[in-house]
């Protein structure tokens with residue numbers, strides 16, 4: 001437990017945790033990329049994937065599908081309404097308003113992106129490991145091909161000819 005760490009604290013908030021087992025817990029991202037954007041997080045304060053124990057890693061394998069089910073059973077409109085109302089920044093309000101206005105809010109996802117920012121250079125901003133589960137909906141982007149490759153935007157599309 002790290003007293004300053006967001007994930008160490010939020011795992012004790014029964015209103016925030018959607019699913020948990022002995023080693024991992026699931027919360028929704030407060031700045032959702034899409035409705036149902038979840039974070040599956042070790043209960044231990046560990047930063048890197050290389051810090052995860054074999055038991056934690058095995059539990060990830062077992063927990064991802066359980067997490068997706070838990071997200072699909074959650075009243076996302078109620079949660080994003082609460083997130084919007086308690087947001088302390090314009091950015092937080094913007095993301096949650098977008099989730100509330102999303103045309104696929106409340107619908108079953110058609111696909112998911114999974115992602116882990118394993119280190120600061122990879123984009124991690126909270127140094128407590130968290131696995132992103134990002135639901136995707138058919139038609140939510142004009143051309144979704146490339147998916148997670150868009151972590152470096154100009155390298156995402158590998159179909160467009162280049163000189």
Ligand SMILES: [Zn+2]
Nearest residue numbers: 005008045128
């Ligand atoms: Zn932590």
